[in-house]
Amino acid sequence: MKRALTPARLPARDVLRTGAVGLRARRARVVLSALGIAIGIATMVAVVGLSESSRADLMARLDRLGTNLLTVEAGKDALGQEVRLPKNAVAMVERIGPVQHATGTGDVDARIRRSDLVPEERTAGVTTQAVRTDLLAALGGEVDRGVWFDPARERLPVTVLGAVAAERLGVTRTGETIMMNDTRVVVVGILKPLELVPTLDRVAMVGFPAAERHFGFDGHPTTVFERSTDASVEDVRAILARTISPGGEGGVKVSRPSDALAAKAATDKGLTTLMLGLGAVALLVGGVGVANTMVISVLERRQEIGLRRALGATRNAIRLQFLTESLLLSALGGATGALLGAAATYGFARFQGWTAVVPPWSLAGGLAATLLIGAVAGLYPAVRASRLHPTVALNAT
Known part of the structure; x- marks a missing residue:
């Protein structure tokens, strides 16, 4: 009795390579989409960093004054x-x-x-x-x-x-x-x-x-x-x-009297919350840009998707390919934004004579947020790509 052949799963390395090839083919669009993510993350990291740097400088002055x-x-x-x-x-x-x-x-x-x-x-x-x-x-x-x-x-x-x-x-x-x-x-x-x-x-x-x-x-x-x-x-x-x-x-x-200065450090949190809200809005806009890029990518690559399906690629493999592209695109923007935010914090803090403080949790949180946005933004395009019938996709013009 013959066994039914099951499609082989792509190794993680090949999944990443396939996703990276899809991004390299559309560099201008990828840069613009990643820029939206980078602006949001840079804003959030810089706001947290500058707030913490200002607060640390104030507390250091309090310690010196007594x-x-x-x-x-x-x-x-x-x-x-x-x-x-x-x-x-x-x-x-x-x-x-x-x-x-x-x-x-x-x-x-x-x-x-x-x-x-x-x-x-x-x-x-x-x-x-x-x-x-x-x-x-x-x-x-x-x-x-x-x-x-x-x-x-x-x-x-x-x-x-x-x-x-x-x-x-x-x-x-x-x-x-x-x-x-x-x-x-x-x-x-x-x-x-x-x-x-x-x-x-x-x-x-x-x-x-x-x-x-x-x-x-x-x-x-x-x-x-x-x-x-x-x-x-x-x-x-x-x-x-x-x-x-x-x-x-x-x-x-x-x-x-020092209570007034300590209160000043506490009131900075209100402004920090407001600026973080603006950063979140920028991050959301960047996520919409990623989703838009991935949807257009699906529409442009229907023949590629149909060919891969005809050669034996499963729906899961197609979903994974487009989801990986979305995550890589978001990670690129997130990493760039984190570096820009940290650089802005260090530059401004040095200009003000403060000790620069960039909390590690702000960098980790920013990257985690980008991956979450990448997953959400890429989910619909990935599912849509996997549902294309090979025959319809190959006949698409």
């Missing part, structure tokens, strides 16, 4: 009355065990003008604050030009300007003078921007003793800054209010 800074400000009591921090608030905070640095600033009622020729109401948006000599040590600030206060200078009518205040007043070097009310004061220093406390960038600072002597300051701080060990931040935070104002802690506000 996240152990707490700020205490006067609020309102239960009756809605303004609360004043005691004059010895800083000394009270310094007595807390884990505290490493404590300092304070106070609001001074002094109008700032560039010169006595400028009307008093034109203050350029610069306010005045009384500060202690240990402020920079507590906040990790640095002097850009000139000097900071010492025990002698804090008693004199001299000022140190924040970075924004100096810009608004048009002060570019030390030794220049500005007006505080009717008192001419000398600018002895200009600070670099303070990232954790940017409100001080818009301030003209004077020493506590000088503020009391020349500008009627009452000596009560309005803000106290405190640094402790990282491990004890929350414990110190829990007792700061009642340490400064026993029995009236409800009128004292304690905050952590």
Whole structure:
């Protein structure tokens, strides 16, 4: 009894070779279709990479600045009355065990003008604050030009300007003078921007003793800054209010400035999600391009399909051939897009001075997405090609 002959299966190597030959025969169309996939993947990889690079840079700056800074400000009591921090608030905070640095600033009622020729109401948006000599040590600030206060200078009518205040007043070097009310004061220093406390960038600072002597300051701080060990931040935070104002802690506000920067990193995720959505749309458009290319390929190659069927190729072999072409086309676009996205991330991060971060999962996820799209886009053309009858296909013109 004779056995029925069964068609031999193509080895995986021959399947890949056959699929690659189909792509090489239509290079221009393949390039354009792969480009759609590449744009989508490049967009997704670059969005994730730039978002992670930006977030990593922000967190690195937070680590350098320290996240152990707490700020205490006067609020309102239960009756809605303004609360004043005691004059010895800083000394009270310094007595807390884990505290490493404590300092304070106070609001001074002094109008700032560039010169006595400028009307008093034109203050350029610069306010005045009384500060202690240990402020920079507590906040990790640095002097850009000139000097900071010492025990002698804090008693004199001299000022140190924040970075924004100096810009608004048009002060570019030390030794220049500005007006505080009717008192001419000398600018002895200009600070670099303070990232954790940017409100001080818009301030003209004077020493506590000088503020009391020349500008009627009452000596009560309005803000106290405190640094402790990282491990004890929350414990110190829990007792700061009642340490400064026993029995009236409800009128004292304690905050952590670094939380604002950490929140900024979190809000970046919203933009990342939006951009990923745009990348997904581009990827979908690329998938439609792949599907279109494969459908046209089936229509153009009906005689080839009929000839292969007549020579013994099974429907599964035809399906596998066209599905392989679709997967190869998508993989080509995906790999190109991943490289372009990574290159864009590294280039932009280097331009910004960031540490470039391209998460491996974004590359793997992008390639997986392209293969999925390739499978979906090639499924219908592959099934359609396999259903062509050999006789009909060979007679097609």
